[in-house]
Amino acid sequence: RGRGSYSVDAGRVAGILAGRFAAAGLTVVRQPIGEAGQDNVIGVLPGTGDVVLVMAHYDHLGESVGQFFPGADDNASGVAVLLALARAVGKTHRGSTIVFLATGAEEDRLAGSKAYVDAPLFALDRTRWVLNFDMVGRDFLELAGGWPRTVAAVGAESSARLYAAVEAAGSHEHVRVVFVPTGMVKLFGFDARTDDYWFRERGVATVHFSTGMHSDYHRVTDTAERIKPAQLLRVARVAARTLVEVGALTTRER
Numbered sequence: 001r002g003r004g005s006y007s008v009d010a011g012r013v014a015g016i017l018a019g020r021f022a023a024a025g026l027t028v029v030r031q032p033i034g035e036a037g038q039d040n041v042i043g044v045l046p047g048t049g050d051v052v053l054v055m056a057h058y059d060h061l062g063e064s065v066g067q068f069f070p071g072a073d074d075n076a077s078g079v080a081v082l083l084a085l086a087r088a089v090g091k092t093h094r095g096s097t098i099v100f101l102a103t104g105a106e107e108d109r110l111a112g113s114k115a116y117v118d119a120p121l122f123a124l125d126r127t128r129w130v131l132n133f134d135m136v137g138r139d140f141l142e143l144a145g146g147w148p149r150t151v152a153a154v155g156a157e158s159s160a161r162l163y164a165a166v167e168a169a170g171s172h173e174h175v176r177v178v179f180v181p182t183g184m185v186k187l188f189g190f191d192a193r194t195d196d197y198w199f200r201e202r203g204v205a206t207v208h209f210s211t212g213m214h215s216d217y218h219r220v221t222d223t224a225e226r227i228k229p230a231q232l233l234r235v236a237r238v239a240a241r242t243l244v245e246v247g248a249l250t251t252r253e254r
Helices: 008-023 072-089 111-118 160-172 182-187 196-201 229-246
Strands: 027-032 039-045 048-057 062-064 067-069 096-103 127-133 150-154 176-180 205-210
Touching: 008 027, 008 039, 008 072, 008 096, 027 111, 039 072, 039 111, 048 072, 048 111, 048 229, 072 096, 072 127, 072 229, 096 111, 111 196, 127 196, 127 229, 150 160, 150 229, 160 176, 160 205, 160 229, 176 182, 196 205, 205 229
Parallel strands: 048 096, 048 127, 127 205, 150 176
Antiparallel strands: 027 039, 039 096, 062 067, 150 205
């Protein structure tokens, strides 16, 4: 029913995500978002040194005037990539500490990510990079006709190593990466529209992966059948290579 912020439905989804993180071999923490009855769901892959945080928000608009807003691209698509990365590295890799953060209440002024930066699981001065996935399941810029095999990387200029890792991952996967500087997003008033905002405000290098806006944004027509599975896979593969690089991950010794 759209996983509305603070809804019973969103609470059930949080429970599902906690189970998926545990199945991937992660240590699971539930972090309350204020006193409103919704949690951030956190899965930790313990490591050493730096922390890399990977996140996506799981809430959406829920129900309004008898209509349900499915939120397939916004942001079930990002959660799908988040879970895929957790499964990919949870039981098989070692390196930096990796925090997988599924935020709630993003649709309420980014309340979930604000709750995390106010009470981080690991000190923010240890968190070197943040990878955020929000709306990654459609062709890039469908409003302008759509570009296949393309994804935007917003804010990657915040770290030379992060930028280079994303660029190399895109090249290896034959995906065009459109690097969008944060200044351009701010110019159009979109700088506080997704969860990496609070991390940027605290000086943490971030990149927001997105395939951009479309005519189904925040409408009842944002349904699963309109998602492009091949595009989701491309984003996930680019993200996985980026994560392995910036997290200095290697396969665990058996």
